[in-house]
Amino acid sequence: MIDIKEKQVVSILNEAIQQLQTEDDTRLVSITKKIEETDPLCFFDAAKQIGGNRTFWTSSSQQFLLVGAGSAHQISAEKSRFEETEKQWNSVLEKAFVHNPYDVPGTGVVVLGGMSFDPKKKPTKLWKKFKPSNFTVPEFLLTKYDKSYYFTINIYVKKNDHAKQLADDLKMMERKLIFNHKRVADRLKITKVKEIDPEKWKNSVRRATEVIGKGNMEKIVLAREVRLKFNQKADISTVLKNLLNTQPNSYIFAYEMDEDCFVGATPERLVKLEGTKLLSTCLAGTASRGKTEIEDRKISDDLLHDEKNRQEHDFVVKMIKHAIMDYCTEVNIPDEPVIYPLRNLQHLYTPVTANLRNGYSIFDIIKQLHPTPALGGTPRTESLAFIREEELLDRGWYGAPIGWMDSNQNGEFAVAIRSSLIQGDEASLFAGCGVVKDSDPDSEYEETKIKLVPMLSVLGGKH
């Protein structure tokens, strides 16, 4: 094991400082080292004590995990957000002084963030802390990859900085973050539930089926919001712990902006990139889980053969295939979906594998894919216009790409569903469903109800 001693941190900082030309010049220094096993939730908790916003990400296998504390660099973009975000990210990388002896995805200069579903929708104050695109390079980052743990420091240095002093301060922060303390779980209780107008929502579903019936569109995804009030402020670490314990096969994420935190456990990958190896996912079509194994198998079987759900699913497959064709080689998509089981429901699932062509980035793919018909509809422009006009909620970051990327073309983005915007002792939960020509408003309403269960149950609701 290569261990970077503190003395080396001082010399790395010194080297970076000495390369600065003028007093106003600054430079991002990134130092990664391997550490002993560290409890990610303790790290997340401790990050609160040292101040600054926190970020959290685990991939569906949970063998990969990122926890960010504070912010060394903040990217935010409004107009041309994909291009602008990527431009700012590249300029961070260009000037970065990186010391990372490990060729491990998610170590070194890493950025975590997300974006809003539809920048053209008039924003409300609900999401005022979240820009159309916000990304954070954490000041301190914990990475778990396979069974190993890494700690990365990202810090801007100036010509007048004193390397030894900086290194001492950083060491103190590291001790605070990596110290495994005993966590106290909170006992959150829901004191008020306000469903935002279910009857109006069902009417929107009805109108969507009418529009689809006329042949103008094929699929429109409509979402709704539930507002909760709690007996106390929600503790985000406890929410994450509960999600980790109850939601297998899901990406668990948190992105904090001051007092607000966007949290979720989504099963839906948008895109994963490891070097040039690309993975995407078609996930649409839903049923509940059975109470017995036999009942469960029967429900899966029916779902696999249900025409309405297969339609919902096939629009996504077709679109994703079309969207990545020009950007990838070796695109491989099975002809038939399989079942993707979750704790409270099951989906139709078709994996996509491909090879990203030279010269393209994960951002090029996100731009092509978002929103897929799993969250928008078919055709895209028309369905988005319908959603913008008809939906009663501000989706904010719900249903949009959320994820991370590093400086070596590795990264992964999920679609932020099964999620909640937690605001102190209140929260908004979101769930939507794919409306096609045979959709029935009451059944779609029931479907969104099950999709709300994962978040509701970890926030003190019924299990």
Ligand SMILES: C=C(O[C@@H]1C=C(C(=O)O)C=C[C@H]1O)C(=O)O
């Ligand atoms: C829109 C959501 O989920 C999407 C809609 C699905 C459906 O209607 O069958 C299934 C998975 C997701 O693509 C949500 O969970 O909020």
Ligand SMILES: [Mg+2]
């Ligand atoms: Mg559905």
